[in-house]
Amino acid sequence: MRSIALMLENKKDYKEFNNLLLYSIGNIISVFGTCIFSFALDLYVLKITGSSLSFAISLILGTVPMIIVNPLAGVIADKFDKKKLVILMDLLNGAVLIIVYLLSIVNGLRLAMIYISILLLTIFTTIFSVTMETAKPNIVSEKMLLNINSVSKLINSISSILGPVIGGLVFAIFDIRTFIIVNSISFIFSAACEFFMDFRFNGRSYDHDKQPGRVNLLGDIKEGFNYICSNENIKSLFIMLISLNFFLGFSVTVPLPYIINSVLKLNSRSFGIIQGAFPVGMIIGALCVKKISEKTSYTRLLKKLSVILSLSMLLIGLPILFSNLQFLSSVYMVYYCMVMVVFGFAIALIDIPISYLMQITIPENFRGRVMSIGISIVKTLLPAALLLSGILLKLIPTYIMPITGGMMLLVINITSVKNRNFDLSSEKP
Numbered sequence: 001m002r003s004i005a006l007m008l009e010n011k012k013d014y015k016e017f018n019n020l021l022l023y024s025i026g027n028i029i030s031v032f033g034t035c036i037f038s039f040a041l042d043l044y045v046l047k048i049t050g051s052s053l054s055f056a057i058s059l060i061l062g063t064v065p066m067i068i069v070n071p072l073a074g075v076i077a078d079k080f081d082k083k084k085l086v087i088l089m090d091l092l093n094g095a096v097l098i099i100v101y102l103l104s105i106v107n108g109l110r111l112a113m114i115y116i117s118i119l120l121l122t123i124f125t126t127i128f129s130v131t132m133e134t135a136k137p138n139i140v141s142e143k144m145l146l147n148i149n150s151v152s153k154l155i156n157s158i159s160s161i162l163g164p165v166i167g168g169l170v171f172a173i174f175d176i177r178t179f180i181i182v183n184s185i186s187f188i189f190s191a192a193c194e195f196f197m198d199f200r201f202n203g204r205s206y207d208h209d210k211q212p213g214r215v216n217l218l219g220d221i222k223e224g225f226n227y228i229c230s231n232e233n234i235k236s237l238f239i240m241l242i243s244l245n246f247f248l249g250f251s252v253t254v255p256l257p258y259i260i261n262s263v264l265k266l267n268s269r270s271f272g273i274i275q276g277a278f279p280v281g282m283i284i285g286a287l288c289v290k291k292i293s294e295k296t297s298y299t300r301l302l303k304k305l306s307v308i309l310s311l312s313m314l315l316i317g318l319p320i321l322f323s324n325l326q327f328l329s330s331v332y333m334v335y336y337c338m339v340m341v342v343f344g345f346a347i348a349l350i351d352i353p354i355s356y357l358m359q360i361t362i363p364e365n366f367r368g369r370v371m372s373i374g375i376s377i378v379k380t381l382l383p384a385a386l387l388l389s390g391i392l393l394k395l396i397p398t399y400i401m402p403i404t405g406g407m408m409l410l411v412i413n414i415t416s417v418k419n420r421n422f423d424l425s426s427e428k429p
Contacts, residue, residue, distance in 0.1 A: 015198055015201055016140055016141060016144060016201060018196075018197075018198075019139045019140055019197050019198055019201055020139075020140055020144065020147070020148060020151070022193040022194070022196055022197050023139065023148065023151070023193070023197065024151050024155070025193055026189065026190040026191075026192075026193030026194060027151070027152065027155050027190070028155055029186045029189055029190055030090070030186055030187060030189075030190035031155050031156060031159045032155075032159050032162070032163065032166075032186075033182065033183045033186030033187070034125070034183065034186075035159040035160065035162075035163030035164075035167070036163050036166050036167040036170065036179070036183075037167070037179050037180070037182075037183040038062065038163075038167075039163055039164045039167030039168065040167045040168075040170065040176065040179045041114065041118070041176070041179070043167070043168070044109075044114075044176045045111070045114060048111070049111065057115065061115055061118040061119050061122060062118055062121075062122050063122075063379070065119055065122045065123055065126070066122055066126045066379060067376055067379045067380055069122075069123050069126045069127065070126060070130065070372045070373075070375050070376040070379070071221050071224075071369070071372055071373060071376055072127075073126050073127040073129075073130040073131070073368070073372050074130055074134075074221075074224065074368040074369040074370070074371060074372025074373065075220040075221065075224075075368065075369055075372075076127060076131070076368070077127070077130050077131040077134050077135075077367075077368030077369075077372070078134075078220070078364075078365055078366065078367065078368040078369050079220075081199075082131050082132075082134065082135040082138065082199055083135075083194065083197070083199035085127065085128075085131045086128055086131050086132050086135065086191075086194050087191045087194050087195055089124045089125070089127050089128035089131070090128060090187045090188070090190045090191035090194065091187070091188065091191050092120075092124045093121055093124045093125065093128075093184075093187040094184045094185070094187035094188040094191065095184075096117055096120045096121060096124070096184075097117070097121075097180050097181070097183055097184035097187070098181070098184045100113055100114075100117045100180055101177055101180045101181050101184065104177055104180070105177070109176060109177070130368055130371065130372045130375070131368065133355070133359075133371060134359075134364070134367040134368045134371060135199055136148050136149065136359055137202060137359045137360060137364075137367075138199050138200060138201065138202050138364075139197055139198065139199055139201055139202070140201065140202065141201075141202055142202075142360055145356050145359060145360065146289065146290050146293065146352065146353070146356050147290065149352045149355050149356055149359075150286040150287070150289055150290065150352055151286075153282060153285075153286040153348055153351070153352055154283055154286045154287070157279040157280075157282040157283045157286065157344075157348075158279070158283065160279045161276055161279045161280070220369060221369060221373065223366070223369065224366060224369030224370050224372075224373050225373060227362070227366050227369075227370055228370055228373065228374075231361075233357075233361065234358065234361065234362065234370065237354050237357060237358065238374050238377075239412065240302070240350070240354070240412075240413050241351075241354055241374060241378065242374070242377055242378055242381060243408075243409055243412040243413065244309070244347070244350065244409065244413075245378045245381070245382055245385075246378075246381050246382065246384075246385045247313070247385070247405040247406075247408060247409040248347075249382045249385035249386050249389065250385040250386075250388060250389045250401065250405045251313045251316070251389070251401050251402045251404070251405025251406060251409075252313065252316060252343070252402070252405075253385075253386060253389070254386055254389035254390050254393065254401075255316065255317070255389060255393065255398060255401050255402055256274075256316055256336070257271065258393055258398060259316065259317075259319075259320060259398055260274060260332075260336065263320060263398055264319065264329075264332050266329050266332060266333060267329070270329060270330075270332075270333040273333060273337060274333060274336045274337055274340055275340075277336070277337040277338075277340035277341045277344070278340040278341070278343055278344040279344060280341055280344060281340060281341035281342060281343055281344020281345040281346075281347075281348070282344035282345070282347060282348040283344075283348075284341070284344070284345050284348075285344060285345040285346070285347070285348025285349045285352075286348050286352060288345075288349075289348060289349055289352045289353065292349065293349075293353055298353055298357075301349065302350065302413065303413075303414060305346045305349055305350055306409065306410055306413035306414055307410065308342065308346045309343070309346050309347070309350075309406070309409060309410075309413075310406040310407065310409055310410035311406065312339050312342050312343050312346070312406070313402045313403070313405050313406030313409065314402060314403050314406045314407075315339050315402075316336075316339060316402040317398065317399030317400070317401070317402035317403050318399070319332060319335065320397070320398050320399040321399055358370070358371060389401060
């Protein structure tokens with residue numbers, strides 16, 4: 001009996017390892033390919049048009065539809081088979097790029113064709129991302145859920161560093177059509193990996209055959225909102241996630257480049273290195289998150305991380321107060337690199353466990369809607385934060401925004417954590 005139990009356990013471990021391996025391989029190829037392709041495509045639009053407006057339109061088509069489609073993506077992820085959905089979305093992405101490739105051979109790569117392809121890719125990728133995020137608790141066990149979230153964060157962070165570098169190098173060598181066909185192949189390969197994954201490995205999947213096939217968009221989204229409002233822990237997590245993204249945009253995304261380029265007047269190379277320090281910090285955080293979360297209460301850790309993030313925001317504005325000291329450019333570069341590494345590290349330690357807590361706490365038949373609602377709110381408020389920050393930069397001293405944002409983030413996060421239990425070991429689905 002013991003040998004049979006051991007065999008079953010070994011078989012289960014093999015399936016889980018196989019799921020994690022296939023997920024990682026497919027994600028690496030798909031995310032890297034998309035990151036390189038997106039960067040190259042933006043460069044191509046800028047090159048053939050020479051218009052900043054055309055370039056801006058391509059960026060807008062890659063972000064705005066995501067905000068609109070997210071709630072629908074959550075409903076679809078809750079109502080239909082997740083494995084079929086992620087495979088279908090990858091195949092549709094691959095098909096779009098193959099069609100664009102064939103049309104470009106006949107008629108050339110026209111701007112309208114590029115815009116339509118970006119729009120379709122954004123829609124399909126949004127549905128894919130929401131569905132895969134909600135499916136993670138099904139493809140690995142609870143003890144491996146932090147690992148798969150860390151792997152996902154690692155891949156995204158490394159891609160954000162290497163994608164533009166590789167994209168820029170390859171763009172100078174190869175024709176844009178090469179990017180298109182290679183990226184289409186990467187999507188098809190990703191779909192093949194998902195085909196061999198067991199999306200019911202963890203036994204969490206509810207019976208889709210018993211679920212209503214009809215989609216009542218407004219009613220289903222309302223149910224998701226009601227679930228968030230009725231669950232205090234989930235509501236607190238969303239408040240933290242939304243405030244973090246808002247104040248990151250308000251206090252860092254806009255003020256930091258302005259401080260570095262316009263106030264301190266560092267060169268573009270220094271600015272690029274500082275920007276690259278942030279994903280480096282996220283990579284370190286993703287590698288350390290499991291060990292750190294095992295040694296300390298996550299509730300206590302959230303309080304400490306809130307203080308660290310707030311202090312980091314304060315440190316962004318600090319050199320402006322002492323600008324009369326005139327430090328060397330290399331000193332400023334090292335200083336801001338250290339701040340951004342800390343930023344990335346702290347955000348990874350917040351972001352990865354929050355995803356984990358939502359995945360194991362929210363019932364599967366609500367998970368897609370609830371998580372997509374949060375993403376939509378974050379992506380809707382972020383442009384507002386960026387716009388507000390840009391306007392205030394012209395009206396008040398630069399250092400005020402990082403300091404104000406840091407203090408407000410600290411107050412909101414500490415208030416959200418108060419009287420809450422977010423200990424990872426105690427959460428149950």
